[in-house]
Amino acid sequence: MATTTIQVSREVRDHLATLAKERGLSLGQLVEALAADQPTAAQRAERLAADREVVRRLIGLELSDEDFDQAPDVLANIHKIAASKAAHPVQDTAA
Template identity: 45%
Template sequence: MAKTTIQVDTGTRDQLAALAAEQGTTMGALLASWAAEHPTCEQREERVRQGREAMRAHTPHALSDEQLDALPNVLERLRALVGDAAA
């Protein structure tokens, strides 16, 4: 993979270097890990689209995007149900 340079103030650079050293890694790996954990809006939208497609492929009554958008906290409710059933 090609590499590039980013410019930050020296205080930020020193903090990144210290954090990377504490974790036994490099600043580049530290930043790559952070970026992987913080998807862009476009990446989040793609994950939602893929999740909805997967759900529709495995449920007998597929809901439209409009119906899914109207259901607040669907994932949280499902996790709560699964958690309650597992307890």
């Protein structure tokens, strides 16, 4: 495998080296793992298209991409509700 050099500040290099050591990796392995965890815009678009095709097959409807784009963000709404409940838990008044 061919390798290359990436220039970063000493602070960044030292931070990456610490992270690598904590994870039992070489610096190169850490950078590879970090890069693998960050999909490109093209990869994200490909995943979105594949996910939408699965939804279309499962519900049996021909939904356009515009239909998906205009649909409510159910997961975001669930997160908002959960965050609200965590910030304001229901008090047990039965005691």
